Amino acid sequence: MLHRRDILRTGFSALAAVASPAVTRAQTKPPTRVRYNEVVRSLLYAPFYVAMTNGYFKDAGLDIDLATGNGGDKTMAALLSGSADIGLIGPETTIYVANSDSSTKARIFCGLTATDGFMLVGRTKPEKFEWSMLKGQDVLGFRPGSTPILFFEEAMRMNGIDPQADVKLANNIAVPARVGAWLAGQGQFGIFIEPDASQLELDGKGFVLASIGATVGFADYTAFMATDKYLNDNAAIVQTWTDAIYRAQKWTASASAADIAQAVAPFFPAVSPQAVTNAAARYQKLKIWKSSPVIEPAAISKFEDILVHGHVLDADKRVKFEDLVRTEFASKAI
Numbered sequence: 001m002l003h004r005r006d007i008l009r010t011g012f013s014a015l016a017a018v019a020s021p022a023v024t025r026a027q028t029k030p031p032t033r034v035r036y037n038e039v040v041r042s043l044l045y046a047p048f049y050v051a052m053t054n055g056y057f058k059d060a061g062l063d064i065d066l067a068t069g070n071g072g073d074k075t076m077a078a079l080l081s082g083s084a085d086i087g088l089i090g091p092e093t094t095i096y097v098a099n100s101d102s103s104t105k106a107r108i109f110c111g112l113t114a115t116d117g118f119m120l121v122g123r124t125k126p127e128k129f130e131w132s133m134l135k136g137q138d139v140l141g142f143r144p145g146s147t148p149i150l151f152f153e154e155a156m157r158m159n160g161i162d163p164q165a166d167v168k169l170a171n172n173i174a175v176p177a178r179v180g181a182w183l184a185g186q187g188q189f190g191i192f193i194e195p196d197a198s199q200l201e202l203d204g205k206g207f208v209l210a211s212i213g214a215t216v217g218f219a220d221y222t223a224f225m226a227t228d229k230y231l232n233d234n235a236a237i238v239q240t241w242t243d244a245i246y247r248a249q250k251w252t253a254s255a256s257a258a259d260i261a262q263a264v265a266p267f268f269p270a271v272s273p274q275a276v277t278n279a280a281a282r283y284q285k286l287k288i289w290k291s292s293p294v295i296e297p298a299a300i301s302k303f304e305d306i307l308v309h310g311h312v313l314d315a316d317k318r319v320k321f322e323d324l325v326r327t328e329f330a331s332k333a334i
Contacts, residue, residue, distance in 0.1 A: 027277055031063035034126055037075045037084035041068050041173055041267065043194040043279045044117035044222065045088060047289055049264040053247035060240040079227055080104050085234075086226050086241065088112065090147035091303050091324065092312070094225055098319045107318045109241045110224040111295040112249075115213035116151040117221065117288050118142075119197040121182075122189050125207035128139045131159035133189075134167050140182055140190030141169040147221055148212075150310040152191050155215040157309065182206065194279035195271050202275045214286050218250045219302040221297050231326055238249060239329050246293050246333040257281035293330040297321040 038045060051057050057064050067084065069075035076093040078084035080102060087106075094106050124135065134156065142148035149171055153163040165171065165181035171183045175300055182190050183205060192200060193214060212222070224245070252260060257280040268276055269306060283289060300321050307313035 007092075008145060013247065021161075029061070031058070031061050032063055034237065034241065035065045035067070035083070035085045036087070037067045037069050037078045038088045038195070039069050039072050039075045039090070039182065039222065042117065042196075043264060044113055044285065044288065046260055046280065047112060047245060047248040047252045047285070048088065048266050049267045050260070051244045053263045054248065054251065055262060056244040056247045057241075060244045062237070062240060062244070071143060072208065076106065079225070082191040085230055086224055086228055086238075087191050087223055088222055090222055091220060091300060092145070092147055092150065094324050095304065095307065095313065095319050096145075098323060099313075101154055102311065104227055104229070106227050107224045108223045108225045108295060108325045109187055109231060109238055110245055111220050111290050111299075112146065112223055112293075112332075113221045114290045115218045115221050115286055115288060116147065116216060117287075118152065118193050118212045119193040119208045119282075120152075120155075120210040120212060121192050121197055121200060121206040122188060122209045125209070129209040131156065131161055134218060135146055136168075137178055138165070138168045138186070138189035140173065140178065141171040142178075143175075143314050144171050148191060148193070150312065151212050151216050151221070154306045155210075155212050158215060159302050169223050174182070175326045183261050191211040194283060195268060195275045198279040198282065199271055199275040202278065208282075211282075211286055213288055216306070217302070218299065219289075219306065220290075220299040221303075223295065235329075239332060242293050242329040242333045246330075249289065249293065252289055255271055257284060280327075288297075293333050295325050295327070296332065300324060 051066060069078060072089045072093045075087045075089045077082070079087045080097070091108060094108055097106055119168065141152060156163050161167065170187060179196055197208050201208055211266040226238065257277050260280040265273065265276065304313060304318050308315050
């Protein structure tokens, strides 16, 4: 039933459209298409999915063409080749490219996650977990040189475990096949992102023993980036993108886990709603999601420390913060 208030609102809207044809033309302007490539599909990136389902990108006049790279190297390759405009990847990819011979460089412009979102999962649940339990065990890891394996190795080193000598890491399983490999019996322990970790736990196929991010501490883990050329040629688009993400970050920070799960549900159709809710609650408790798109120099410095410790970055090849991060977009976000 239409209330008087609704009828008046409709009438005023129609009157405004007649009186202001310029406004009507502006409102019918086609949205700007942005080709976006995420490294993997994960609840770790919930604020982005919130920006999609809550219409924040649409409000900003952006039409998002979403693709999933299933690997940081693949997403970065999409950026460098020009087949993607914006990518969501770990900062290590930007650092590798900065130190490469590539004439095309990528820069970070907007932060999304505050630390690693992977969980250490075991096949049994001990009364008290000790990291020493990993010694001599087969462990399902991640692609060599990627943020998940680098942070996991850092967590092990912090707890007296030599990743090269004390455990048998399986780092050659493709991202889409990891859960299947675990269900087939590979590994006594493994690292899984959400909502995979919560789904395994809900199904009785694994138990979350520790948070890698909570163990290592805060260090910006995944961020939005684009090539220098795209950032220079499309500054207005990049700013509206950052504004939409900031709006989603604020919503996610205050929403309940159930509301977050409902908002991101279209992106996880094969996952139990309860698993998504549990995962959202876990990430909220651990403060995995950033509340602002701003990235601080200390976070990048710590990230590079982890790369050096993991022997994928020489200490004399550290890249300056200003050569990795364009700060003007996040600092102006509204």
